[in-house]
Amino acid sequence: MTPPSWNVIGKPIPQVGSRQKVTGEALYTDDLRIPGTLVGKILRSPHASARIVRLDVSAALALPGVHAIVTGKDAPRPFGVLPISKDEPSMGIDRVRYVGEPVAGIAADDEWIAMEAMKLIHVEYLPTKPIDDAKQALAEVANAADKIHPGTKFGNNLHKMVEQHFGDLPKAFSESFHVAKGHFEYAGISHTFTEPMSAVAHFDRDGRLHIWSATQVPHYLHRAMSEVLGLPMSRIRVIRPNVGGGFGGKSDPFPHEMIASLLTMRCRRPVRITFDREEVFISHHGRHPSEIDVAVGCDKNGRLTGLDIDALIDGGAYGSFGVVTSYYNGVLAQGPYRIDNFKYRGRRAYTNKPMSGAMRGHGAVNTRYALELLFDECAEKVGIDPAEMRIQNALPAYTTTINDFRITSNGVVECIEKVRDASGWKDKRGKLPFGHGIGLACSFYISGSALPIHRTRTPQSTVHIKIDMDGGVTVHSMAAEIGQGSDTVLAQCVAEILGLDVSWIRVKTEDSDLAPIDLGSYSSRVTFMMGNAAIKAAENIREQLRKAACRMAGGEPTDWVFRDAKVINTVDPSKSMTYMEALDEALADNGALIASGWYQSPKLGGAYKGAGAGLSPTYSFGAYITELHVDTETGFVHLDKIWAAHDCGRALNPLAVKSQIIGCVHMGLGQVLMEQWDFNHRSKGNIRNPSLLDYPMLTAKEMPPVDVFIVESDDKEGPFGAKEAGEGPLLPILPSVGNAIYDAIGVRMRELPITPASILRALEAKKKGKS
Amino acid sequence: MSQPPKEVIKFEVNGRTVEVAVRPYDVLLDVLRNELDLIGTKRGCDQGSCGCCAIHMDGRPVLSCLTLAKWAAGKKITTIEGLANPEPHPLQTAFETCGATQCGFCTPGFIMSAKALLDRNAEPDEATIKEHISGNVCRCTGYLQIVEAVQKASEELLEKDRPHDASVVERNRQTHPAGR
Ligand code: FES
Ligand code: FES
Numbered sequence: 019m020t021p022p023s024w025n026v027i028g029k030p031i032p033q034v035g036s037r038q039k040v041t042g043e044a045l046y047t048d049d050l051r052i053p054g055t056l057v058g059k060i061l062r063s064p065h066a067s068a069r070i071v072r073l074d075v076s077a078a079l080a081l082p083g084v085h086a087i088v089t090g091k092d093a094p095r096p097f098g099v100l101p102i103s104k105d106e107p108s109m110g111i112d113r114v115r116y117v118g119e120p121v122a123g124i125a126a127d128d129e130w131i132a133m134e135a136m137k138l139i140h141v142e143y144l145p146t147k148p149i150d151d152a153k154q155a156l157a158e159v160a161n162a163a164d165k166i167h168p169g170t171k172f173g174n175n176l177h178k179m180v181e182q183h184f185g186d187l188p189k190a191f192s193e194s195f196h197v198a199k200g201h202f203e204y205a206g207i208s209h210t211f212t213e214p215m216s217a218v219a220h221f222d223r224d225g226r227l228h229i230w231s232a233t234q235v236p237h238y239l240h241r242a243m244s245e246v247l248g249l250p251m252s253r254i255r256v257i258r259p260n261v262g263g264g265f266g267g268k269s270d271p272f273p274h275e276m277i278a279s280l281l282t283m284r285c286r287r288p289v290r291i292t293f294d295r296e297e298v299f300i301s302h303h304g305r306h307p308s309e310i311d312v313a314v315g316c317d318k319n320g321r322l323t324g325l326d327i328d329a330l331i332d333g334g335a336y337g338s339f340g341v342v343t344s345y346y347n348g349v350l351a352q353g354p355y356r357i358d359n360f361k362y363r364g365r366r367a368y369t370n371k372p373m374s375g376a377m378r379g380h381g382a383v384n385t386r387y388a389l390e391l392l393f394d395e396c397a398e399k400v401g402i403d404p405a406e407m408r409i410q411n412a413l414p415a416y417t418t419t420i421n422d423f424r425i426t427s428n429g430v431v432e433c434i435e436k437v438r439d440a441s442g443w444k445d446k447r448g449k450l451p452f453g454h455g456i457g458l459a460c461s462f463y464i465s466g467s468a469l470p471i472h473r474t475r476t477p478q479s480t481v482h483i484k485i486d487m488d489g490g491v492t493v494h495s496m497a498a499e500i501g502q503g504s505d506t507v508l509a510q511c512v513a514e515i516l517g518l519d520v521s522w523i524r525v526k527t528e529d530s531d532l533a534p535i536d537l538g539s540y541s542s543r544v545t546f547m548m549g550n551a552a553i554k555a556a557e558n559i560r561e562q563l564r565k566a567a568c569r570m571a572g573g574e575p576t577d578w579v580f581r582d583a584k585v586i587n588t589v590d591p592s593k594s595m596t597y598m599e600a601l602d603e604a605l606a607d608n609g610a611l612i613a614s615g616w617y618q619s620p621k622l623g624g625a626y627k628g629a630g631a632g633l634s635p636t637y638s639f640g641a642y643i644t645e646l647h648v649d650t651e652t653g654f655v656h657l658d659k660i661w662a663a664h665d666c667g668r669a670l671n672p673l674a675v676k677s678q679i680i681g682c683v684h685m686g687l688g689q690v691l692m693e694q695w696d697f698n699h700r701s702k703g704n705i706r707n708p709s710l711l712d713y714p715m716l717t718a719k720e721m722p723p724v725d726v727f728i729v730e731s732d733d734k735e736g737p738f739g740a741k742e743a744g745e746g747p748l749l750p751i752l753p754s755v756g757n758a759i760y761d762a763i764g765v766r767m768r769e770l771p772i773t774p775a776s777i778l779r780a781l782e783a784k785k786k787g788k789s
Numbered sequence: 790m791s792q793p794p795k796e797v798i799k800f801e802v803n804g805r806t807v808e809v810a811v812r813p814y815d816v817l818l819d820v821l822r823n824e825l826d827l828i829g830t831k832r833g834c835d836q837g838s839c840g841c842c843a844i845h846m847d848g849r850p851v852l853s854c855l856t857l858a859k860w861a862a863g864k865k866i867t868t869i870e871g872l873a874n875p876e877p878h879p880l881q882t883a884f885e886t887c888g889a890t891q892c893g894f895c896t897p898g899f900i901m902s903a904k905a906l907l908d909r910n911a912e913p914d915e916a917t918i919k920e921h922i923s924g925n926v927c928r929c930t931g932y933l934q935i936v937e938a939v940q941k942a943s944e945e946l947l948e949k950d951r952p953h954d955a956s957v958v959e960r961n962r963q964t965h966p967a968g969r
Contacts, residue, residue: 032885039893040881040900042829042869049828130792210928212833212841213894262831262894263928295834501892501929673888677930681891684931710838710926717923718932 025581026514027738030673034506034525035260035499046260047216047232048292055218056085058278058291059132061122061139062300063114066148066370066703067166070112070141075122078138083131086284087139088123093280097242099235099270099375101472103177103337105167106373108246108276114143115166115335116372117703118300123277125289148370148703149175152309152332155367166335166368177333178344178366180628184420185359190324194315198395202388203769205694206307206332209377210715213262214298219278220288227283230257231275234264234498235538238471240530242271247279256530264500265685266376267302269540270338274301299708303338303375304695305383306331306366310347312388315359316396320407324359327351327385331374333366338375340366345631346381351389352419352632353462354430354639355411360420370703376540378685379748382463384770387690390459390753391766403447404757405438405458408641415731422624426636427741429665429731430460433641436727437661441643447761454647455762459753461641461664463746464634465736466543468619477616479547480534481555483512485611489598491516492524493555494533497548499525502744503674504544510670511549511737515556516563517580518597534614542742545670546635547617549737554615562611566604567595620735636733636741640664642683642750644758650781653774655691655759657722664747665729668739676726679747683724686751688715692771798862802827803871811858818842818853820861821868829869829897833926840925843898843905844868850905869897872904879949880904880942889938891929899925903939911950912943 038044075087090111098104109120122139126132149155149166155175162168166175191197217231227249233239236256244251261268274291281289293301308331315323329347333340348362379386397404408430413419415428437458438444446456470478482494493512499505509523516522526532536548564575567585571593579586585600587593604611623633645658662679669675692714696706707713732739752770760766765780795810802825809824818835821827821844830853833841837855844853845867846860872878880900883889890896899922906913906921913921918939919932927935 030888032888033890036885036890036893037877037881039890039896040884041873041877042827042897044893045828046831046894048832049822051826051828210926211892211894212839212926212928213831213892214833260894261892262833263892265928292832295836295838501894503891677888677891677934680931680933681929682931685928709836710834711836715926715928718919718925718936719923721919721932724931724933 024514025517026510026520027670028672031506031520031671033503033674034509034520044260046213046262047218047230050218050230050259052218052220052288055288055290056125056127057129057132058281058289059124059136060120060274060277060291061124061136063110063117063119063121065114065143065145066117068114068143068145070110070114070121071144072140072142073121074140077140078124078135081131081135081138083127084124084135085287086125086281088277088280088284089121093246093276095246097246097271098337099238099339099471100337100341102341106273106336108273108280116370118372119335120273120277123281125281125285125287150369150371150697150703152307152330152367152369155369166370175368176365177337177368178341180344180364182348182360182362182421182628185324187324187326187359187361190359191313191315194323195318196396196399197313197315198392199313200388200392200768202310202312202384204308204384205771206304206374207689207693208299208302208304208695208713209265209267210713211263211265211267214293214295215268215272215274215301216292217275217278218288218290219282221282221286226253226255227279228255228257229275229279230259232261232268233258234261234269234500234540236496236498236530237535237538239271239275243275243279246276247283258498258528261498261500264539265378266380266540267304268500269376269538270303272301295710296708299705300372303373305377306333306343306374308332308347308384310385310388312385312392314389314392314396316400318400320397320400320402320410322355322357322411325351325357326361329364329385331366332369332371334369334371334373336373338373339380340375342631343376343381345628347385349421349632350382350462350464351385352421352423353413353425353637354428354460356413358420371697372705379463379745380541383749383752386461386749387752387756387770391756394757394760395766405434405443408434408458408460422629423633424622426735427667427731427733428639429729430639430641432729433639433663433665434460436663436729437641437643440725440727441645441661443643446645450761453650453762455758455760456643456645457754457757457759457761458641458643459750459757461639461746461749463638463742463749464541464632465546465636465638465742466619466634467541468622468633468635469630470537476535477618479536479551480614480616481548481551482534483555483559483613485559485601487605489522489601490524491518491522492526493552494526495536495548496530496533497527497536497544498539499527500539502539502678503671504539504548506674507545507549507670508552511552512556515553515560518583542745545740545742546736549740550617551615553737555613556615558613558615559611562604563600567600570595570603635735636667638665638742638746640746640750642754644751644754646755646758646762648759648762648777650763653777655772655777657687659722660724660751661727662724662747663727663729664743665731666743667733667736667741668730669728670738670740672728675728675743678743679726680724682747683751684716684721686748687755690752690755690770690772692773694771796859798859800861800864800866802866803868813859815858816854817856817858817861820858821853827868827870831894831897833894840902841895841898843901843925845901845905848908850902869901872900879945880939883938883942883945887934887938887941889930889935895925895927899927899935907943907946911947
C-alpha cells in the first residue's frame with residue numbers, strides 16, 4: 019500500500035509549544051503570578067484510620083497573616099471521577115481513612131505563616147486499627163459502621179466485585195492439552211510525573227470562580243467543583259496551563275482543587291496550593307497493588323482454549339477510577355489472541371492507604387504480564403516457538419471477540435514479525451549461554467472508551483475553528499495537552515485538511531470559557547476522538563473556502579485541492595489562487611469563518627452487565643522483544659536491547675509516536691525491575707519511600723537502546739487512520755522482560771518488581787528443585 | 790515564632806546585576822522564581838533528587854533547591870532564560886527537533902545540565918552524556934532522545950566552533966572552567 023501524499027500528517031515535526039518549553043517560557047500552574055495570591059497549605063492526617071473527635075481552628079485563624087481556614091464541614095458533599103463511586107470528601111469529616119488525608123486548608127500571606135498556623139490547629143483523633151492490605155479487607159466486619167465505607171453492599175471492606183463468564187471454561191480446560199497456572203503479585207507503583215500537582219483558585223468580585231490546575235481532566239474537574247461547591251458550571255472557569263506529565267495521576271478531581279476553591283471563596287483572594295513531593299506520593303492514585311491468579315489453556319497444537327483470571331486489587335481509601343480498574347484487569351486480556359472461553363472475577367478492596375487509580379495502561383498491565391508468561395509456558399509444553407504460537411493465535415482484523423468487542427484494524431502479526439526478524443530471535447531464543455535470554459510479549463489496548471463516564475448525549479469531543487482576516491486559524495478544544503503532544507495532533511489535523519503549514523494554526527486548549535468540551539486526556543482517547551472532531555470542523559471550513567473559490571473563479575466545489583497555502587484548481591490550474599485570496603472572498607459575506615466538528619463513538623458492544631467496560635471504537639496492538647543478561651552472582655538484570663513494534667494505525671507524527679514508545683518502555687522497565695510504593699505492616703499505612711531518592715526509577719544510564727518499529731494498519735475510523743500510541747506501548751515491555759529472564763535462567767518470576775534479591779531466591783529455589 | 794530578618798545580597802543573573810532581600814533559609818530556587826520571576830527554573834522535588842532546578846553558578850551546574858540564596862552573593866548565575874541570546878542555543882533547538890521534550894517540565898534542568906557538560910567537554914561520548922544527565926529525572930521521554938539531542942547539539946557547536954573563528958576562542962576562554 020502506498021501511503022497517501024500528505025503535507026503535514028506523517029511528518030516528524032517538533033511539538034507545538036516546544037520552543038516555549040526549551041526556553042523556559044512555558045507556563046505551568048505554579049508559574050502563574052497573580053497579584054495578591056495567598057499561599058494555601060493542607061493539614062493532613064497522621065493516622066491511617068481514626069475518628070476526628072475535635073477540630074478547633076480558632077487559634078490558627080487568629081494568627082496575623084492567616085486569611086481563611088476551611089475544614090471538611092465546609093464542603094461535606096463527596097466527589098469522585100466516576101458517578102458510581104463518589105466517596106471522597108474534600109477533607110476528612112468525623113473520620114480519616116489514610117495517612118495524609120486532608121483535614122483542613124489554610125490560606126496565609128506566606129509559607130511561614132501557613133506553617134505556623136498549621137501547628138495551631140487543634141485536632142483530637144481517636145485512632146482505630148487500619149486495614150493495610152487487600153486480603154485483610156476481605157475479613158467480615160460485624161458492625162457496618164466499622165467498615166472503611168459503611169455504605170457499601172458487602173459485609174467486608176470490598177468496594178467492587180465483577181464476574182464474567184463466556185463460553186464454557188471448565189469444559190475447555192478439562193479438554194486442554196495443558197493449562198498453565200500461576201499466582202502473580204504486584205507492588206503498587208507511582209506515575210512520578212515531574213511537575214507536582216498545583217492549583218490556583220480565584221473567586222472574583224463578580225462571583226465567578228477561576229481555577230488554574232495541573233489536570234488531565236478539566237471537564238471532570240469542572241463538574242466535580244460545581245457539585246462540591248454548589249456553584250452552577252457557568253460560574254466556574256477551568257484553565258489548564260501546561261501540565262508537567264500526568265500518566266493518569268492527574269486524571270481525577272482532587273481535594274486540593276476543592277480546598278483552594280473553598281479558601282478563595284472565603285477570603286476572595288487568589289490562593290495557590292502547590293504540592294511538595296511527599297504530597298504527590300500521597301495523592302497520586304497510582305497503579306493498584308494487585309494479586310492475580312491466571313490460568314491459560316491450550317490444545318496440543320498450541321491453540322489457546324481458555325483463560326481464567328481472578329484479580330484482587332488494593333484500592334486504598336477511596337474509589338477514584340477503581341470500578342473501571344476492576345473490569346480492566348480482566349476484559350483487556352481479550353486480545354490480541356482469540357479466546358473463546360473466558361472467566362473473570364475482579365475484586366477491589368478498600369484499605370487505609372492513599373488510593374489507587376488510573377495509571378498508564380490502566381488495569382491491563384498486570385494481567386498482561388501474567389498472561390504472556392503463561393502463554394510462553396504453554397508454548398514450551400507444546401514444543402512450539404512462542405512467536406509462532408502468538409501468530410497462530412492472533413485475532414484477525416475486523417472481527418468480534420467473545421465478549422463482543424469489535425476489533426477493526428489489527429497489525430499484531432506484523433508487529434511480531436518485525437521484532438522477531440530484527441532481533442535475530444530465531445538464532446537466539448533458547449540458544450544463548452546460561453544467564454543470557456530473549457523474550458517476547460504482545461499488547462492490546464483501547465483507543466478511547468466508547469462509553470462516556472457520564473450518561474449524556476453531548477459528543478465526547480468537540481472542536482471549534484475560527485479564521486479571521488489575518489488568515490491565522492484558531493482551533494479551540496478542551497483536550498488536555500499534558501506533554502503527550504495532543505496540541506500538535508490538533509494542529510496537524512486541521513493544517514492537513516486546509517493545506518496549510520502548522521505555523522498557521524493557533525491551538526487554544528486551556529480555557530473552558532473559550533474551548534468546547536472534550537472529556538480529557540485518559541484512556542488513550544484524544545488522538546482518535548479529538549482528531550476526528552478536528553477533521554470534521556476543518557472540512558466544514560474547507561467547504562466554505564471551496565464555495566468562495568467557485569464564486570471567484572467558477573468551476574465546481576470538487577475541483578479544488580488545498581496545498582501549500584494555495585487553493586488549486588485541478589481542472590484548470592490557471593484558476594488557482596492563494597489561500598489568502600480564497601479566504602478574503604469567503605469572509606466577504608461572512609465576517610469570520612467558523613465551524614464546529616465533533617466525535618461521538620458508535621454504539622458498540624453486548625447486552626450483558628459490564629458490557630461497556632473495555633469497549634473502544636478501535637484497539638492498538640504491539641509486540642516487543644527484550645534481550646538481557648542476568649548476573650547470577652548478584653541477581654542484577656542487565657538490559658541489552660529492546661525491539662519495540664507498535665500498531666498505532668497511522669503515525670500522525672512519527673517523532674511523537676517514537677517518544678511515546680520509548681517513554682512507555684522506560685516506565686514499564688521501572689515497574690518490572692524496581693519501582694514500588696513501599697508499605698509494610700509495621701509502617702501503619704505510611705509510605706516508606708515518598709521521595710524521588712527512595713522511589714527508584716531507571717536513570718539515563720540504565721536505559722537500554724530501543725529500536726522502534728511503527729506499524730501502520732490504517733484504521734478505517736481513525737483520523738487519517740490513526741489510533742492510540744500513549745498507553746498500549748507500555749504493556750509488552752514487562753512480560754518481554756519476564757520471558758527473557760526465563761530464557762536466561764529458567765525461572766518464571768511471578769512477583770513484581772523483580773529485584774536482585776528475588777532473582778537470587780528464585781535461583782536458589784530452582785537449585786533445590788522447587789521452581 | 791517570628792521570622793529571622795532579611796539581608797540584602799547582590800549577584801549577577803543572566804548578565805544583569807540584581808539586589809534582593811533574602812532570609813537566611815531561603816533557597817536560590819525560591820529567590821529566582823518568586824523574587825526575580827525567573828520561572829523557567831522548575832521545582833520538581835525540593836530535595837535535590839530530580840534536577841529540574843539545575844542552573845549554573847559561576848559556570849558550574851548546581852541544584853538551586855539545595856543552594857542557599859545567600860551563597861549566590863557576588864556570583865554569576867545563569868538560568869534557562871539566559872541561554873537564548875536571542876536566538877535559541879543549539880541545545881534548545883536540538884531538544885525540539887529530536888523529540889527530547891514532551892511535557893517539558895524537566896527540560897530546563899536537562900538543558901542546563903547538558904550545557905554544563907558541553908562547556909567542559911565539547912565532544913562527549915554517549916556514556917559520558919548518560920552519566921552526566923543521570924541526576925536529572927524525565928518521566929516522559931525515556932531519555933534516549935535527550936541523549937540524541939545532546940549529541941546533535943555537540944556536533945552543531947563543534948561545527949560552529951572551528952578554531953578560525955576568534956570569537957569562539959574568546960567564548961571558550963570565558964565559559965570553560967579550565968579557561969579562567
Ligand atoms: S527541585 Fe531541585 S533537584 Fe528537584
Ligand atoms: S519531558 Fe516530561 S518529564 Fe521530561
